[in-house]
Amino acid sequence: VRFAPKTANSIFGELNTFAALLSVVGYDPVSKQDIRIPTGTTGGTGTTYSPNISAATGTAKVSVLPANIDFGLVTIGCFSQTHRVCVYNTGSAALTITEIKMAGCSPEFRAKNVPKLPKEITSAGPICFELVYAPQDLTQDECTVQVTSNDQTSPSMSIGIKGKGTYETEQTDVFEQVSGQAVDILFVIDDSGSMCEEQDRMIKNFNSFISQAEVWNNDYHIGVISVNVVNDAVMGKLNRGATNVTPRYIKKSSNAQAQFARLADIGCDGNSDAQEAALQAAQAALTAPLVSETGVSCGSDSDCRNNKNLCSSSTNCPYYCVDGTCGGWNKGFIRQDAQLEIVALSDEEDQSSGTPDFYVDFLKSLKGYYNINMMHFNAIVGTNTSGDGTCTSPDGSTRAAEGKRYIDVANRTNGKVGSICDPDYDVVMNEIGSVAFGLKVQFYLSRLADPPTVEVRVNDVLCPSGWRYDAPSNSVIFDDEGACMPQPGDIIKIHYDTLCLKG
Helix, strand or coil, X not given: CCXXXXXXXXXXXXXXXXXXXXXXXXXXXXXXXXXXXXXXXXXXXXXXXCCCEEEXXXXXXXXXXXXXXXXXXXXXXXXXXXXXXXXXXXXXXXXXXXXXXEECCCCCEEEECCCCCCEEECCCXXXXXXXXXXXXXXXXXXXXXXXXXXCCCCCXXXXXXXXXXXXCCEEEEEEECCCCCEEEEEEEECCCHHHHHHHHHHHHHHHHHHHHXXXXXXXXXXXXXXXXXXXXXXXXXXXXXXXXXXXXXXXXXXXXHHHHHHHHCCCCCCCCCCCECHHHHHHXXXXXXXXXXXXXXXXXXXXXXXXXXCCCCCCCCCCEEECCEEECCCXXXXXXXXXXXXXXXXXXXXCCCCCHHHHHHHHHHCCCCCCHHHXXXXXXXXXXXXXXXXXXXXXXXXXXXXXXXXXXXXXXXXXXXXXXXXXXXXXXXXXXXXXXXXXXXEEXXXXXXXXXHCEEEECCEECCCCEEEECCCCEEEECCCCCCCCCCCCEEEEEEEECCECC
16 A cells, blocks of 8 residues: 655644545355455445544654854863754654764764664654864864754755864953844745735835834844745745845845835735745744855855765755855844844734744744843734634725734744734834844853853953853853943953863
8 A cells, every 4th residue: 555645734734634444355265255354344325434544744844953053262182061952843744863973074073962863853842962072273173963854855954063272271251232233134924815915015014114113223134034834945035035036135225125125025926825834934044954054165056065064965955155155045144143023924823833832932042041132023913803813904905813823922022913904014013123122131151161260341340240150051141130231332251261071
C-alpha cells in the first residue's frame, strides 16, 4: 500500500489525516466459498465501516537558535563559556534531524551533548546541543556547524561560529547606552484575496505615519514580509523573496517615504489564503537561515550553494551572496542593539503552527528577557466589536474575524492593538511610531567573568550598587530605577578578571 497525498497542509497548518478500508477476498477450497477479511465489508449504499488504514500529511520546518555564535576573546589554554544551540520544529509534521557536524572547523571548536541521531522533533519542544571553544593560538578562528534534516526546503542549515585567542587575563568591556534612535520595523502584511481594501487603507495612512511618527527621525530599518507560510520561496523573506524589488529593506534616506509606500503595497493575490500566519512568518523572518551570517566570502549565489561546508545540497541551499558574504535573504535587517517593532496586519485569525506561548518566548528571546522594552509585537487585526467574534468597518467594506492569538501576543509583549475595521489606521500607527523606546538594562560581557572581580562604571563614575552580575547569561543587569541606570548616550565600562575553565 502506498500513500501519495496531493496536499500537505490544512488551512490551519495542522496535520491532514486520511483514512481508508482495505479488505481482502480469498477462496477457501475446503469450504468452497469466498472469504472476506475483515468480515462484513461487502459494501453497499449507506454502509459505514471503521478504517483499518490511516495516514497524515504535514510540513516539517526547521529553525535554529541562535543563528550565529561569537565566542569573543578566550584565554589560550582555557575553555570558553558553553553556548547552547537549539533546533526547533515549527512545522506540522515530524522533523527528523539526521546529522549535526562541524564543517571546516579546527579542533579548537567542539560540540558537546549532541543527541543520538537520527532524532525526531515535534512542535512540543526542541533538541539542543552545546558548543565550546578552546583556542590554541592568537589567530581568529571561524567555521560553521551544519544541521541536516528532512526539511525539504532547507535540508542543511549552517551556524556561523568564531572566536579568537588571547594571553590577557583581564578585560574591560565598553558599551554605549542605546539612544532609542535605532529601530528595526518588520511589517507582516496579509496578502490574501480578502485584503485588497485593507491594504489600500493602510497605504493611505502611510504618508501620515511617515510624516508624524517619531520613529522616522531615527536610524531605521524597515522591512515587509507576507503572512504566507505555505510557499517556501516566500515564507519570511523580505519583499516576498523578489530579487527585482529593491531595496531588500529600507534605511534612513530622503526617499524612504516613496520606498516604504512601494514595498508595503504587496497586493492581495499572494496565495496566502491556505494559511495566514503572521506569527510563524515573523519567526521565520527573524531566525536562521534567513538572518544567518556565515562569514564566508562570495561573489555570487553559486559560491554559497556549491560550498559543501555550508550546504549538503546545492539545489536546496538556503544561502545567498549578500553584500559579499554567504547568508540568509534577510541578513543585516535585524540589529542587536536596535529597538524591534513588529506590525501585523490581517483580517483573519492567526493560523501559525506554534502556540502563542512559543511565539511570546521566541520574541522575548530576540533582545534578551531582561530587555523586554526593546521589542514589541503590534497587531492591526479583527476585534470583537459586534459581539459575535467579528468586526465590520463603518462603510461595510471590511468584515474581519477576531485575531485573538495576535491580540494575546501583542498584550504579552506590551505592543499596540488596533482594529482593522477602523476607517483609518492613523491612531494605532502613530501609537506604534511614538512608542517610548526602551533603554537597555542587560549588557552581555565579551569574556567569562570571575564574579567577585566585576567592577562597573558609568561615565567613568564607579557604581557600587544598582546592578548585579548574572552568571548564567554572563551579563550585568542594571536596576532600571536605580541611581546608576545608564541613560541614552552614557558610556558603560565593565572591568573584570576572566575565568579559566578547564575541560
